[in-house]
Amino acid sequence: MARVHICRLLCIALLASTAADALGQPASSMTVSGVYALTFNLSILSTLPTGTTVTCRARIAPNPGELDLGNPRLVAVQVETAAGVAAVNGSTVTCATEIPFSWTVMSAQGGVVLSYEIDAVSSAGLAPLLLRSSARQGIGAAFPPAGETTSLSFNITF
Numbered sequence: 001m002a003r004v005h006i007c008r009l010l011c012i013a014l015l016a017s018t019a020a021d022a023l024g025q026p027a028s029s030m031t032v033s034g035v036y037a038l039t040f041n042l043s044i045l046s047t048l049p050t051g052t053t054v055t056c057r058a059r060i061a062p063n064p065g066e067l068d069l070g071n072p073r074l075v076a077v078q079v080e081t082a083a084g085v086a087a088v089n090g091s092t093v094t095c096a097t098e099i100p101f102s103w104t105v106m107s108a109q110g111g112v113v114l115s116y117e118i119d120a121v122s123s124a125g126l127a128p129l130l131l132r133s134s135a136r137q138g139i140g141a142a143f144p145p146a147g148e149t150t151s152l153s154f155n156i157t158f
Contacts, residue, residue, distance in 0.1 A: 030107070031103070032143050034100075035100045035149040036114070036144070038114075038152050040084075041093075042092060042118065043156070044092065053087060053120070054087070054088060054093045055095070056083065056096075056117075057116065058081065058115070059079050060079070060080050061079045062112055080100070080101045088120070093158070113138060115136060118134045118156060134156055
């Protein structure tokens with residue numbers, strides 16, 4: 001009986017030692033880069049005043065589970081943003097923007113998390129006036145092939 005307990009204790013100690021060694025060693029990482037070309041197709045439900053401008057803003061960040069946390073310079077620089085502007089012309093608006101990126105991640109499998117905000121602003125008065133706004137967060141997308149562009153299109157009723 002004592003021999004069985006000693007064997008178990010030795011196995012547990014060996015496993016704990018192996019786990020501690022693995023935690024102390026840096027994990028391998030890889031660099032991913034490319035461009036997301038984003039197009040926002042807006043269907044306007046009701047008329048907007050002449051001179052209304054639509055601004056589309058988007059941001060991407062690597063999936064948090066895929067970051068190389070062992071590289072401290074990357075922790076503060078993970079979000080990439082871009083904006084586009086379009087004029088309202090009838091009942092539809094197309095606003096486009098591109099977001100280039102280059103990050104060090106643990107794996108390319110996690111992809112990115114995307115969020116966007118669309119604002120319609122009128123400049124007809126003394127001060128700009130926000131007429132409509134639409135936003136969405138937490139949209140998952142795969143990384144584009146290395147150094148290439150991935151096009152994403154969003155159809156939004158506005």
